[in-house]
Amino acid sequence: DAKTTQPPSMDCAEGRAANLPCNHSTISGNEYVYWYRQIHSQGPQYIIHGLKNNETNEMASLIITEDRKSSTLILPHATLRDTAVYYCIALAQGGSEKLVFGKGTKLTVNP
Amino acid sequence: DTGVSQDPRHKITKRGQNVTFRCDPISEHNRLYWYRQTLGQGPEFLTYFQNEAQLEKSRLLSDRFSAERPKGSFSTLEIQRTEQGDSAMYLCASSVRTGEKGYTFGSGTRLTVV
Secondary structure, three states: OOOOEOOOEEEEEOOOOEEEEEEOOOOOOOEEEEEEEEOOOOOOEEEEEEOOOOEEOOOOEEEEOOOOOEEEEEEOOOOHHHOEEEEEEEEEOOOOOOOOOOOOEEEEEEO | OOOOEEEOOEEEEOOOOOEEEEEEOOOOOOEEEEEEEOOOOOOEEEEEEEOOEEEEEOOOOOOOEEEEOHHHOOEEEEEOOOOHHHOEEEEEEEEOHHHOOOOEEOOOEEEEEO
16 A cells, blocks of 8 residues: 655644645555544544545545645634544555554644 | 444553453444554554454564454454553454445553553
8 A cells, every 4th residue: 555644743723724735646546545533542533535536525525636646635614623633544445455554644723 | 333342441451461352343344453553653453354254464463462253243352461562552443345434443442561
């Protein structure tokens, strides 16, 4: 699975959009981009995933560049409860589909 | 859908003792994973089951670790002769094939070896 690179930390004001970047320049054509987040002392929580097209669900939007070498997770109106570590993972479906976590981005939403 | 349950939530044990953790996945999920997470790090893959078959094990899973999933339902992770380096959060996750909705993780079992 492709390696991903994320900034170690970011800050965001409550109510504003949080844009979390991820680089995955070696991603293969069959690898999806998955995002998870982990709030302190809890297990990771699935947010969203995509292959080529931009995706949106009730939690977030995922923007993937046309060359698929990077993506951005957007939380449109960040709340204090969005403070967490966010993980970007490249994963090929099929096989074991085990997630390979990096250190992620610690997002702090400030009042 | 009651989510993925893990028991116990916390476990303190003396070095050298054996410990066993239990994971109850979401009932219709045929895939079950175990991960270990130490402070400041992302979760690390330990092992994967599809139904009752253990199909993949990480090199992190030493001979002291064993996992089972009898009948393809709940799973247990046993650590024999615990060492202080085993102190970590042990996470269980389950999913359906293709990971269409991603995994669902449990809240984990925090192990402290003293």
